[in-house]
Amino acid sequence: xxxxxxxxxxxxxxxxxxxxxxxxxxxxxxxxxxxxxxxxxxxxxxxxxxxxxxxxxxxxxxxxxxxxxxxxxxxxxxxxxxxxxxxxxxxxxxxxxxxxxxxxxxxxxxxxxxxxxxxxxxxxxxxxxxxxxxxxxxxxxxxxxxxxxxxxxxxxxxxxxxxxxxxxxxxxxxxxxxxxxxxxxxxxxxxxxxxxxxxxxxxxxxxxxxxxxxxxxxxxxxxxxxxxxxxxxxxxxxxxxxxxxxxxxxxxxxxxxxxxxxxxxxxxxxxxxxxxxxxxxxxxxxxxxxxxxxxxxxxxxxxxxxxxxxxxxxxxxxxxxxxxxxxxxxxxxxxxxxxxxxxxxxxxxxxxxxxxxxxxxxxxxxxxxxxxxxxxxxxxxxxxxxxx
Amino acid sequence: xxxxxxxxxxxxxxxxxxxxxxxxxxxxxxxxxxxxxxxxxxxxxxxxxxxxxxxxxxxxxxxxxxxxxxxxxxxxxxxxxxxxxxxxxxxxxxxxxx
Numbered sequence: 001x002x003x004x005x006x007x008x009x010x011x012x013x014x015x016x017x018x019x020x021x022x023x024x025x026x027x028x029x030x031x032x033x034x035x036x037x038x039x040x041x042x043x044x045x046x047x048x049x050x051x052x053x054x055x056x057x058x059x060x061x062x063x064x065x066x067x068x069x070x071x072x073x074x075x076x077x078x079x080x081x082x083x084x085x086x087x088x089x090x091x092x093x094x095x096x097x098x099x100x101x102x103x104x105x106x107x108x109x110x111x112x113x114x115x116x117x118x119x120x121x122x123x124x125x126x127x128x129x130x131x132x133x134x135x136x137x138x139x140x141x142x143x144x145x146x147x148x149x150x151x152x153x154x155x156x157x158x159x160x161x162x163x164x165x166x167x168x169x170x171x172x173x174x175x176x177x178x179x180x181x182x183x184x185x186x187x188x189x190x191x192x193x194x195x196x197x198x199x200x201x202x203x204x205x206x207x208x209x210x211x212x213x214x215x216x217x218x219x220x221x222x223x224x225x226x227x228x229x230x231x232x233x234x235x236x237x238x239x240x241x242x243x244x245x246x247x248x249x250x251x252x253x254x255x256x257x258x259x260x261x262x263x264x265x266x267x268x269x270x271x272x273x274x275x276x277x278x279x280x281x282x283x284x285x286x287x288x289x290x291x292x293x294x295x296x297x298x299x300x301x302x303x304x305x306x307x308x309x310x311x312x313x314x315x316x317x318x319x320x321x322x323x324x325x326x327x328x329x330x331x332x333x334x335x336x337x338x339x340x341x342x343x344x345x346x347x348x349x350x351x352x353x354x355x356x357x358x359x360x361x362x363x364x365x366x367x368x369x370x371x372x373x374x375x376x377x378x379x380x381x382x383x384x385x386x387x388x
Numbered sequence: 389x390x391x392x393x394x395x396x397x398x399x400x401x402x403x404x405x406x407x408x409x410x411x412x413x414x415x416x417x418x419x420x421x422x423x424x425x426x427x428x429x430x431x432x433x434x435x436x437x438x439x440x441x442x443x444x445x446x447x448x449x450x451x452x453x454x455x456x457x458x459x460x461x462x463x464x465x466x467x468x469x470x471x472x473x474x475x476x477x478x479x480x481x482x483x484x485x486x
Contacts, residue, residue, distance in 0.1 A: 070410075098408030159408060197410025205410045212418070218405045225402070 001245075002180050008171040011139040011178045012078075012104050012164070013038035015146025017048045018186035019102070022073035025053040025064035029083040030116045031168040032106040036078055058087035062094060062103070069099035070207050072198035074150060077101065080168060081108035081122045088126060094161045095130025096223060097208055098196065100153035101161040102146070103131075107269065107320070108168040109355045117356020118168030119320035120269065124297070124329040130223055132162045132230055133297040135268040139176040142166050144247060147181070148237045151190050155233040159196050160226050167270040167320075169356065181245055189244050227299050234296070252301030254293040255308050257283070261290025263371040264309045266334055267318040268294040271352070271359055275318065278364035289368045300333055306341035314346045314371045318364070318381075320353035327378045346374055352381035424466035426481040432456045434478035441470035441479060 006014070013035050016024075024043070026036040042048035051068075055061045058079050065075040079087060084105055094101050105123050109115040123133060132153065136142040145164045153162040166172050181189075197205055211219055231252070238249045256276045258264055263282075267275050272293040279289035292308050294301065309315050315338065317331040326332065331349035338347070350367050352359045363381050370379075399405060428441075435456040442450040442457060449460040450470060456478075459470075471479040 096409060156407075196407050205412060207410045209409050209411065211409075215399065215405070218399070218402050219409065222402050222405060222407065226407075 001182055001185070004178055004180050005175055006139065006178050007034065007173050007175050008136075008139040008142050008166050009034040009106070009173065010038055011143040011176075011180075012146055012166065013042070014178075014180050015143035016076050016102075016104075017042050018181060018183060019074065019076075019147055019150045019190055020048070021050055021076040021102075023051045023053065023065065023068035023075045024077065025055050025061045025068070025075070026077050027055055027058050027061050027079070027083060029058070029080045031108060031118070031172045032078045032080040032083070032104065034172070035104055035106075039076070058083035059090060062087040062090035062101070065101045065103075066090065066094050066097065066099050069094075069101050069195070070097070070198055072193070072195045072200070074154075074193040075101050076103070078104040078106070080106035081110055084122045084126065085110060088129070091126055091129035091131060091161075093208075096219060098159040098223065098226065099161060100150070100159050100193075102149045102153060102164065103161065104146070104164045104166065106168045106172045107165050113355075115355040116168075118170050119354045119356065120165070120167075121321045121354070123163060123165050124319075124321045127297060127329055130160070130227070131298065132160055132227060133165060134162070134295055135165045135297065136171060137270055137272045137293065139171060139174070139178050140247070141249075142171065143178055143180065144241065144245070144249070147186060147190060148241055150193075151237045151240070152230055152233045154193050155230070156194070156196055158226050158230045158233050160223065160230065165269065170270040179245075179247075185244050189240060230299055250295070251304070252294070252296040252299065253304045253308065254295055256291040256293070258290035258292055258308050258312075260288060262288040262313040263316070263368055264290040264292055264312045264314075265316050265318055265364070265367060265371075266292045266294060266305065266309075266330070268297070268330065269320070271318060271320070274359060274361055275364050278361050278368065281361065281365055282368035287368050287372045294330065297330070297333070300337070302333075302337035302340060305334060305337050306343060309338070309345075310341070310343060312345060314348070314374070316348040316350060316367055316371050318350045318352055318359075318367065320351075322351045322354070322378075331378070346376045348376045349378045350381055351378065357382065419462040421462055421464055421466075424464060424484050426466045426468065427461065427464065427484050428459050428466070428468070428470050428479045429482045430457055430459065431478045431480065434476045436476050436478070438475070440473045440475065444469050444473045
């Protein structure tokens with residue numbers, strides 16, 4: 001193990017190196033670029049024994065990964081924003097084919113207006129693509145997810161592609177001290193890839209077939225069931241990770257001062273640390289505040305969220321996403337979870353950080369004040385006008 | 389060669405299905421010709437066995453049958469390309485029975 005002062009993208013690339021994928025296919029896009037630059041350097045200098053395929057588009061990047069995964073090897077790709085949307089057609093292909101590809105997505109705004117900075121509208125737009133989705137809060141978690149994601153995705157009960165999300169620039173380009181495990185420990189943690197069905201001349205298979213109306217639904221049902229079953233693979237992976245590397249993760253959500261909280265703010269990604277500081281500040285002003293960080297959007301932690309907020313007087317969701325004319329995707333998922341659990345406390349949705357706009361601690365403290373004052377509805381941080 | 393038309397394995401519950409879209413190849417599990425309005429009829433007396441129809445059939449439904457040919461009506465869509473291609477006038481498109 002070494003301690004290194006590196007960026008989120010560098011950390012992610014180190015995690016991928018330790019997972020030893022055999023094929024990496026990628027197309028560069030800001031702010032993902034340095035991930036694949038680092039990986040191509042590793043392939044170039046021999047520190048990673050993999051085929052690095054420079055493709056002509058993101059659509060090809062994922063198509064290539066699907067082909068390589070079907071051939072039975074561990075694969076990696078990475079993208080962001082417009083690139084993710086350009087490869088969108090291939091995402092349900094990978095999920096329906098149950099290819100356990102790992103992809104890093106640098107969360108970035110989507111056009112128009114054109115913008116290269118971070119928000120979560122790209123990945124949340126593809127929440128329904130069938131992939132597991134995890135959101136890191138710092139560079140270390142990015143590296144650790146790179147290792148854990150393969151173990152989860154390749155679990156035979158799961159066999160589903162995995163998207164690791166890092167907030168663009170705030171995580172991808174911020175330098176932190178990161179513990180980089182040694183290869184021997186990584187190999188102990190991550191067993192070799194054993195595909196559930198791949199190209200094999202001794203056992204010919206029809207791969208990626210069609211299924212008509214009678215049979216199609218069973219494949220969708222099984223893909224859904226597989227993502228639900230990933231819950232135990234995630235728990236097992238985190239337990240093994242903690243045993244070998246000593247770092248503990250908390251499953252699909254992470255709670256901060258939620259036990260006795262009256263007002264719980266739910267968020268995901270790099271804003272979580274800011275929200276925890278704001279919760280401490282709100283408590284010093286007499287508001288019993290808590291923060292619930294969503295680590296996984298798929299599988300969605302509906303029961304965990306409902307259990308964590310069941311004693312709260314109000315719930316709010318802060319996310320860098322909005323579905324025009326609706327609400328943020330995270331809020332609509334959380335709302336369904338609370339409704340299903342029979343919870344009906346006042347709730348609100350704060351849209352913040354779109355196009356990379358800074359969210360301040362004052363902004364988050366105002367959210368807690370608004371919650372204490374009983375405000376509800378969908379609101380944009382920094383725009384006072386209420387929405388009807 | 390005509391693909392095997394086989395009864396699919398009994399699929400009753402999700403666990404009868406493969407995990408992912410990967411399964412033993414070589415199965416055609418259902419006939420696929422329900423929308424045909426006309427069908428090619430081979431006149432074995434006129435057929436020279438030149439196999440132009442066999443080469444041009446977009447669905448691979450012309451089968452060699454001795455020195456002449458036959459049609460696989462389980463998969464023929466009735467497009468009529470074989471009749472158009474036949475120089476010997478050995479294929480006539482006849483109305484499909486109601």
